[in-house]
């Protein structure tokens with residue numbers, strides 16, 4: 212099952228030759244047309260024209276999220292070439308967003324990559340995709356939408372939230388695939404359960420394309436159990452077209468990253484030095500086919516590693532492992548480095564734990580984790596709760612080396628987010 216068999220199975224030497232040709236073109240274009248890159252290359256004392264091999268890439272400077280914000284609104288756009296037809300912004304939290312422009316061919320290429328991803332999961336034109344991501348400035352929904360239409364399936368642009376309506380659409384139009392965030396998928400699984408709906412019997416859902424936030428293997432299992440679907444891990448970022456940068460094939464052992472479009476590096480986030488293949492560090496991407504706004508050595512802040520072994524599915528594009536966190540998300544609690552993902556992964560191993568949790572940092576470095584109990588196990592017996600609380604405390608402590616205060620709370624009592632989940636509240640006075 213391939214959308215573009217030739218490109219997806221291109222032998223490595225040919226793939227790398229294609230990467231080099233596209234890299235040289237990309238570097239030439241930014242050097243000719245983008246003052247920001249002209250200046251950066253000059254400051255770094257490198258001449259983009261002197262690039263000879265893929266390995267020479269490491270001589271070029273990085274591009275960061277701060278550079279994109281500083282270039283707002285349109286400092287990095289290239290207007291020569293095909294028309295710039297679309298604006299998206301990053302889902303930033305504070306201040307000015309990152310403005311991201313797409314040319315006509317970028318829009319088309321983004322849809323092509325999504326089509327590869329969808330077909331790679333076994334999806335066909337007979338599927339019905341209920342797109343529960345946010346439509347608007349965020350790339351998540353629109354880019355997936357265009358790609359799914361390209362495959363030829365019916366797309367329901369449901370957007371996020373309004374679970375009542377989601378369920379109605381799903382029943383009435385026989386949705387077989389959902390595209391959403393892990394936090395909303397977990398919430399929706401709860402909602403469906405409370406409605407007395409058995410997804411295996413009452414719905415036609417088969418697959419979930421889950422992304423936009425990092426999540427753990429345990430969360431994948433919870434979503435699969437709750438909704439009776441196979442979950443496929445999806446990775447992307449608006450700076451690189453949005454979703455469709457990397458996706459799981461049916462093996463579901465790492466996500467194939469489309470290397471004809473993106474050049475992959477893994478670096479040590481502290482020193483910026485490239486790490487040997489297989490080691491875990493920050494993912495750095497260079498866009499190879501973007502026209503309106505190519506980015507060279509863009510620091511994604513996402514933490515992952517490259518899978519070296521070839522995949523049994525036959526695709527030659529390498530895989531990256533599940534994102535274990537964003538280097539921006541890393542919390543320093545009493546001197547220890549803590550990723551919210553590590554805590555989530557521990558919590559989701561307990562069947563007594565529900566689908567929602569919140570990490571609160573308060574006072575002088577006190578970490579409290581509020582954990583919702585699952586409906587099924589909430590018997591209200593105080594001594595059972597105490598025992599569970601102790602077990603969770605011990606497991607989280609063993610994982611992150613910081614002893615948390617665990618607070619068990621009733622199912623449904625923590626705030627629910629319909630877009631990206633807010634898992635950490637940091638009110639420390641340090």
Ligand SMILES: [Zn+2]
Nearest residue numbers: 460462522524
């Ligand atoms: Zn594969």
